[in-house]
Amino acid sequence: MDDEWDDAAEIVAPPPVVNSYKSSYEDSAVDEGHSLSRGRGFQSFNDDEFDKDVSGGFGERRGRGGRGGGRGRGGRGGRGGHRDFETNGDSYGDDNDRGDRGDRGERGRGRGRGGRGGGRGGGGDRDRGGGDNADGEVELGEDGEPKKPPVTYVPPEPSNDEQEIFSSTISSGINFDKFDAIAVKVSGENPPRPIDSFESANLRKYVLDNILKSGYTKPTPIQKHALPIIMNGRDLMGCAQTGSGKTAAFLLPIINTLLQDVRELIVGPNGCAQPQVIIVSPTRELTLQIFNEARKFSYGSILKIAVAYGGTAVRHQGDNIARGCHILVATPGRLHDFVDRSRVSFESVRFVVLDEADRMLDMGFIPSVEKMMDHPTMVALTERQTLMFSATFPEDIQHLAGRFLNNYLFVAVGIVGGASTDVEQIFVQVTKYEKQAELKNLIEENNGKRILVFVETKRNADFIAAMLSEKQMLTSSIHGDRMQREREEALHNFKSGRHFILVATAVAARGLDIKNVDIVVNYDLPKSIDEYVHRIGRTGRVGNRGKAVSFFDSDQDMALSADLAKILRQADQPVPDFLQSGGTATYKGNKYGGSDIRGGEMYENFNNAASSVDQGQEPEEEW
Numbered sequence: 001m002d003d004e005w006d007d008a009a010e011i012v013a014p015p016p017v018v019n020s021y022k023s024s025y026e027d028s029a030v031d032e033g034h035s036l037s038r039g040r041g042f043q044s045f046n047d048d049e050f051d052k053d054v055s056g057g058f059g060e061r062r063g064r065g066g067r068g069g070g071r072g073r074g075g076r077g078g079r080g081g082h083r084d085f086e087t088n089g090d091s092y093g094d095d096n097d098r099g100d101r102g103d104r105g106e107r108g109r110g111r112g113r114g115g116r117g118g119g120r121g122g123g124g125d126r127d128r129g130g131g132d133n134a135d136g137e138v139e140l141g142e143d144g145e146p147k148k149p150p151v152t153y154v155p156p157e158p159s160n161d162e163q164e165i166f167s168s169t170i171s172s173g174i175n176f177d178k179f180d181a182i183a184v185k186v187s188g189e190n191p192p193r194p195i196d197s198f199e200s201a202n203l204r205k206y207v208l209d210n211i212l213k214s215g216y217t218k219p220t221p222i223q224k225h226a227l228p229i230i231m232n233g234r235d236l237m238g239c240a241q242t243g244s245g246k247t248a249a250f251l252l253p254i255i256n257t258l259l260q261d262v263r264e265l266i267v268g269p270n271g272c273a274q275p276q277v278i279i280v281s282p283t284r285e286l287t288l289q290i291f292n293e294a295r296k297f298s299y300g301s302i303l304k305i306a307v308a309y310g311g312t313a314v315r316h317q318g319d320n321i322a323r324g325c326h327i328l329v330a331t332p333g334r335l336h337d338f339v340d341r342s343r344v345s346f347e348s349v350r351f352v353v354l355d356e357a358d359r360m361l362d363m364g365f366i367p368s369v370e371k372m373m374d375h376p377t378m379v380a381l382t383e384r385q386t387l388m389f390s391a392t393f394p395e396d397i398q399h400l401a402g403r404f405l406n407n408y409l410f411v412a413v414g415i416v417g418g419a420s421t422d423v424e425q426i427f428v429q430v431t432k433y434e435k436q437a438e439l440k441n442l443i444e445e446n447n448g449k450r451i452l453v454f455v456e457t458k459r460n461a462d463f464i465a466a467m468l469s470e471k472q473m474l475t476s477s478i479h480g481d482r483m484q485r486e487r488e489e490a491l492h493n494f495k496s497g498r499h500f501i502l503v504a505t506a507v508a509a510r511g512l513d514i515k516n517v518d519i520v521v522n523y524d525l526p527k528s529i530d531e532y533v534h535r536i537g538r539t540g541r542v543g544n545r546g547k548a549v550s551f552f553d554s555d556q557d558m559a560l561s562a563d564l565a566k567i568l569r570q571a572d573q574p575v576p577d578f579l580q581s582g583g584t585a586t587y588k589g590n591k592y593g594g595s596d597i598r599g600g601e602m603y604e605n606f607n608n609a610a611s612s613v614d615q616g617q618e619p620e621e622e623w
């Protein structure tokens, strides 16, 4: 179908929006989401059409039909008015998600979970399957397959209220100044000198003003190094502990460069937008968060920021993007949807950022990243800057990363893959039968504290949330089987304090910056140490103290014990006896600021890394 847009590169300013999360989320009706596209000289995306014939390629294996009704999600009946377990837990789901999550892929270690067994491919985010109607019955299409309703969810418009925009920051805590004592290792050719202060960083006024409005008084170590490196045109692989300001470390210099050296915003023929910055991250919620951070740091400037992530109406995002954007923040699946439709191309790219880069380069997401980096329209490696950030960066993944980087600098603040020392890590030895009672006790003892509970399966997330809600403990849940509206609502409820407990799968493990998370509970421990580090990093951010309580079940978790013991020792925390005898650690972080794989010795894992990618496994986007 011919769905040409206006050829003109004319940019129409987006309409002012006043919507807040509150008002939008409290309206449970599904918004058709057409409003922005009408009468503005742009031809809109047609969601139905978009959904129908997106073809091959990694990004768009969205697998909508397969998930939804086919798996008998009858248990989700009543989702329309569902309010996150305030009434009762009606969403047990019934996917066999133990198996689904088999190839979590962290560090390619696998830990014996095995692969998923095909059929659910997807190079990035995947729009939610439909197929089950409100009564939990499966609607079949002409082909007998579960019918795919178009995704109609239009997320709330971001606020334009200055106060709201700048209120997202977590205030720095008492240990913020201790960041400066952390050893920093910089390697690579001719690194520029780190900055001492934002004021001395040669930033443009807009940027500096926005930093001050954000309440930042001095840069964190990763910011001290990353700002001059990026502003000097260099590629960077940056590793620093969770909650230490990596987002601003790349956004500030990028925004500064865009404002310093302004280039025309190009919207090519047929409304194909040519963003100057592409930022990809592995989850929808993190993508949205980075989008809001980019809006914050560019507030008041001419820069246009757009966002693209799955589970939402394509038309709405497409229309925004088609107005032209300097910065596009996206999940890989939705990004490729737009690229394959020639709605986005990479000709004008100046910066490519992989946030949570080790995840983006693990065997699940690497096909999407390769597809983007090797895309015919992508600017050559030497003509763009490529930036990668994460708190964990296994050496095998660093090797893969090298192919996308040009003479890069490597900055490691503290131990690569180490846990934030501001998080007190407590372990409780339990059997699986004791976990529920243990969790209830913990919540009762910490009445009024904000608690983020991680579980391994989507089913368990729903089950635990329902169980707690029945006990009058207001709880939300977030996982890959919930609709995007529900996911955002759950996160909003938790962030706003409406619900004090959020039960989550690994979908919430990385990057999310939520104020006042007092305790992270690992109800189930993850299978990889990296994920453990990211999960507990949802608390204890920017110098605030946090606490993580992990239920250790010897029958399930023994394989992780040596890595856990090592992480604890590195953080100078006591190691319980039951973690002492757990075999060999796989995690290689050392006490001296981590390592740049170009140093030599670490090439040993290279072959393993390459072969795991060759298997072409899908990413675990449906955590």
Ligand SMILES: Nc1ncnc2c1ncn2[C@@H]1O[C@H](COP(=O)(O)OP(=O)(O)OP(=O)(O)O)[C@@H](O)[C@H]1O
Binding pocket: 168, 169, 170, 171, 172, 215, 216, 217, 218, 219, 220, 223, 240, 241, 242, 243, 244, 245, 246, 247, 248, 390, 391, 510, 511, 512, 513, 537, 538, 541, 542
């Ligand atoms: N220089 C600073 N001064 C005070 N607060 C800061 C500073 N830089 C960042 N922050 C705040 O610190 C919090 C954590 O930052 P951010 O989310 O970028 O951490 P991160 O290192 O990316 O963590 P993760 O590894 O979990 O993704 C945010 O609320 C951010 O606004």
